[in-house]
Amino acid sequence: MRRVFYIAALVCLLVATLSHVTALPVSAADGDAVILIDGKQASEYAEISKGAHTVAARSEAEIVCVAVYENGQFKAASFHAPLTYDFPDSGAEIALFCLDSAFRPLRDAVRVRQGAAFAKLVYSGAAVCYDLYNEDYPDFEDYTVRLKVVTDNGKIADIREIAGYRLNTQTPTNDVNAGLLADAAKTIPGVIITKQSANIAEADAVTGATCSSDAIARAVADALTHTPEPYEESSGEASAPIADGVYSGSAHCLTGYLNYMVDVDVTVKDGVVTEIQDRTLKTPMSSNDKVLYSVAWRSVSKGIAKAKMKADAFQSADGVTGATVSTAGINAAVRNALKTRSAATKESGDLYAPEGISLYARVYPVVAVKNNRIANIRIVPGKESDTEALEAFAGEIVASQSVAGLTWPDAIQDDAFSIANLTDQILYGKGVLK
């Protein structure tokens, strides 16, 4: 039996062209990726950014990819695996990855050449960090790395604004991921700039943050395939120093068992963080977390008062071993406060959260009530919940001042129901909802 996998084409425009290119001879020594364009070795080929071309690649996993490449964009692709290759369920994903990695140096070269006409260009790119082996980090979840690449006369000059986001959202990823990404971001951009290639060697990757290192490299490669924007001096430059005042920020503590929300007021005086104040809401915490949180709070607030850290460069204050999650949550809340620079305002009205002595809901709402009306609903998310969609859904509740007659959006129906039902349960007894 011959195992041939046809993956639904990326864009099925030129299926007819595919039928004759499947016979392309692709041969190479084991372990090398070889790319053929219209039957020729890629290195002999000067320009593929114009017109239609058939491209074949042979990956390290001995999967042969055949693709149609038109005006610099993929149009269609098919994949052939050797007889002995046993595809797991995610074969399609692996095949796409193979194609992506096979083409990386090629695209790199083409795009940089395209941009040569401009003195400085900014490319935005993204890549997903999938970690196959994350047993050491139970909090690890796949996340998207987004960054910007600055090229100067066709050379990679700078890699900036490296940030991690939850998959398919604009929400920052959790603190564990952010830490790993920050580790990788210290060295990998330098390596890429020195090499002038997104093809980093395994040895270059930061130990302990291999996946994040790789994701940065792939995001750079991805960026170079996109249409660049002209470089503006202000992009990525630090803006005015943080003025004196009190700023408020919040962060989620994802304990994996009972998530809760941390709110802090940060006082900045003469550009220095002098004090933080706890505004942590009446969100339910397990008794264990209450202890850990209060210990972490005492230590972090003391540390901040002593260290007199610059507000512009605040990273984190030391916490307590054993209360890592609470410490990270408090630090993240301070960072958010300084980043968004929103002035501290006491949340208007009374705040209500689910008050059951145990909470197993994946997500839950914290509801602000003013003048017997729902003023605001904040979502405390679970590990993989779609916060943006849920916030939009919560907006509907606030707009209609009722949970009756709502429909649960398909993609988030369980979480949306939890939000509506919990809002109903906690507000009914207060006489807000009838």
Place this chain on the structure above:
Amino acid sequence: MSGKTITRREFLRGGVCALFGAAAVSVFGKDFLSPETARASESASGVDTTSFSIARDVSKCIGCGKCVEMCSGRQGLDILKLAVRDGKPVSALKYAETLSESACIGCGQCARHCPSGAITVKDALSVVNAALNNANYQRVVWQFAPSAQHIIGEEFRVLTGADMSKKIASAVRKLGPRNLAFSTDFGADITIMEEATEFVNCFKRGEKKPFMTSCCPGWVNYVELTAPDMIPHLSSCKSPMEMLGALIKSYLPEKTGLSASEIFHVAVMPCTAKKYERAREEMTVDGVRAVDAVLTVTEFKNLLMSKGIDLASLPDGEYDSLFDGTSGAGRIFGATGGVCEAAMRTAYYLLTGQEPPTIEFTSLRGNDGVKTAEVTIDGETIRACAVNGIANVKDMIEDIRNGTCPYDFIEVMACRGGCSGGGGTPILFGDEGVRHRGLYQYDASSAVKSSHNNRTLSEIYAEYLSSPCSTVAETLLHTSYRSRKI
């Protein structure tokens, strides 16, 4: 809901586990994974299955203390405590070795709040599934508690408190043609007829003051185990579930020509103490158990899910007609104060022959610990009181012992919020009022508001039971209590 697709990571993890399993079998031999070994280690670790309502497996305890917070905190029962074992906190019994030797009333709040499965509700699903597949049963009869009909929706993405009775009726039809569905509202109507009659008789003679309800099996257990001197005050009425059960095992066979043993009777309750009540010696009709199995709301949800029935998407159906015409008074049994309110409506009618001027006793509603109402008839005042939660009954009992209790009629519900907050229901994150809302809305919109206006019940009295508290009714619908003081 779409099936979960396996991610690459889970795929690899699964592979690693499978590999480990295979390796373990090859290294340790087959016994490593055999069920016999697992069971032996379970009993060695001390699983306590002596209670009819709950089971405890200390080896699964994570020491979070939620069971203690419920048992000794909210319920004030003081059965469980946190002990220290191997330097870690662990849930333990305070004064006894096993649950059956303790004064546990089986309210199930500990099991409801246990996050790790160390305390679980005793499962009756296997018995029910076996009955559904047993051709010897000509009929499988279901009854659904008033509150259960309003709580089950929560498990199927329907907002808390919505009336699901019509959907439940369709769901039972889906379980097979042999299944019949009734609402325990009817049992509640019988209870009110019996209990109100008994109360009015006692009130006239000045006996049993104060008169206390016996609908809540947790409360009955509390009296028998902790305060047996209250037994003379208890109504002799069985609970609504047992009353309807008695008719299902006597009146229903007579109507259908079946024998009582050919009927399997399942009750879906918000309660775990009902699992004990079902097993009491007195709860039989001619030697046949009145209720064959008690499922909690959560267990019933599990049954529906295991059969692939999505309750919310079913068309509306109707309960079977043998026990229908139920009243709103029967439905509000699911809320604290509901029994008291329903009894007052009928007591007024029994004493005066007229409907009460206001049918809604709003002072008996809500989630306060003790709620009172007064009904004045010809210059005589009936003082009624509803005790919400077993922790609030201690002061009341002290007052009765001291002779300072001013009330004539006292309703006691062991769980906060009444049946709506029962141990067999999903956890609620606020006031139980959100569940009461649905019950009172049903009452407000129902055509029949008092138990004595239930026409089907009047016919059954005329045809079969003769009158409330008659000899037939006494045999079928009343019971007795004994001290089991520990």
